[in-house]
Amino acid sequence: MTRRGVFFLCAAVGCGALWVVLGVQALSILALFFAACLAIALLAVVPIPRARRHRTAPLTLSAETTAPAVGAAYAVRASGELRRGLGTVVAAEWEIADNLAAPVRRIAPAHLGRDAPARRRARARTGTAPNSASPAASDPRGFSASLTIAHRSRGPASIRIIAAELHDPLGLVRRSMRIDQRISVLVVPQLLDGERLRTGGADGGDPGGAGDTRRLATNRDRVGLPGGDVREYLAGDPVRQINWKQSARQRELLVRLPEQESRRVVELRLDTDAAAYDTSEPFEHAVSVLATEGIRQLRAGNDVRLRSGAADPELCHTPSQLLRALALVRIDEAGTA
The missing domain is CATH 2.60.40.10 (Immunoglobulins)
Known part of the structure; x- marks a missing residue:
């Protein structure tokens, strides 16, 4: 019962008791009124068995x-x-x-x-x-x-x-x-703004361990064909693709190869050794630093290879793929590989 319901119950009991003691007919009407209100309220909220x-x-x-x-x-x-x-x-x-x-x-x-x-x-x-x-x-x-x-x-x-x-x-x-x-x-991890990324956390303290952005190792591997490559002219090639200068030097018709966008694979490493962190806060900050740097690289057109502890590296092509992978990273427990 609500407070109002408790009041109605007490009023019904009190009026009924006074009616029995004093014999005043009006008190019986009041007791019946309060009791009827409670009965209606119960019927309104209690489901009937057939429709339960x-x-x-x-x-x-x-x-x-x-x-x-x-x-x-x-x-x-x-x-x-x-x-x-x-x-x-x-x-x-x-x-x-x-x-x-x-x-x-x-x-x-x-x-x-x-x-x-x-x-x-x-x-x-x-x-x-x-x-x-x-x-x-x-x-x-x-x-x-x-x-x-x-x-x-x-x-x-x-x-x-x-x-x-x-x-x-x-x-x-x-x-x-x-x-x-x-x-x-x-x-997923929280992305850091420029100030927290430089100072090492919201409190401005030293992040420690792998939370320092200077500990993030990057390894860039160029993929695709470099611009300026040529091949021998074949019948049916468009004339506008002929490299006339190179053809004059080589004394044969050469055609420019279409330039493919050069993409880099940026490798980001996260230390998951429990000994590298005093508490869980520096580790969480390190994950946020890694996520922020990874998103920046992905938006710049690069792929990100994520290495965390002894786990197999994961190549991420989209921000959601990187964030979902970092959402599951944990500190290594003592005595585990």
Whole structure:
């Protein structure tokens, strides 16, 4: 029961006791009134046995991104149909499970999708049909809830909506309706700006270990054909591709080869030895430094070969591939290869 419900219960018991003691008929009417209100509230939120298994429909969970960065806030939304009888949904219970932290439960507001009268009148004037892709926007039973999250550690994480809290129309009784829907994301490293990249972290201290950008080893291998290569002229080659100067020196017709874009493979190494770091913070900063440098190289048109500890090197061609690989990097445990 809510506080109001407890008050109604105490009022019903008190009025009934006074009626028995004093014999005043008006007190019996008040006791029956408070008791009837409580009975109506209970019937509004307690499902009948016949419809219990159909009280909920599968909800759809969606996230703004499936690869959020550490510390970056994003929203997770739940929507669908909720068969809740006469009860009103007021809140939803969520559980956030980070990779390196215990699950945390949070309560966030929720609501049922009902068209506002002004919106219905506007649709009637313009003849616009309701959006069928958003059941919470037009269906009175449509359930909608959202939660803003910011993860503190890299790696796989899950967000689960556990239950919805229902109140009766009078606000006397509340009930928790179990939902249990889950969505998974992969938390990637946080990218550093220029100041934190130079100073070695948000606190301006010495990053230590492999967190220092000067410890990042790079190895550039040129691939592709260098510009200016030629070959012997073949029948059917365009005349504009003939290298006349080179042909005059060689005394034969030579054709320019098309220049291929020269790409470099930049190798970035990350030390995963636990002895190289005092705490986990320098290691996390080293991962962020590596991610920032790797993204810079990829945007410059280079490929990145990632080496972390004794793991096999991984060649990354896109920023998402690099960030997802770094999201799973861990410090070597003592005594392991």
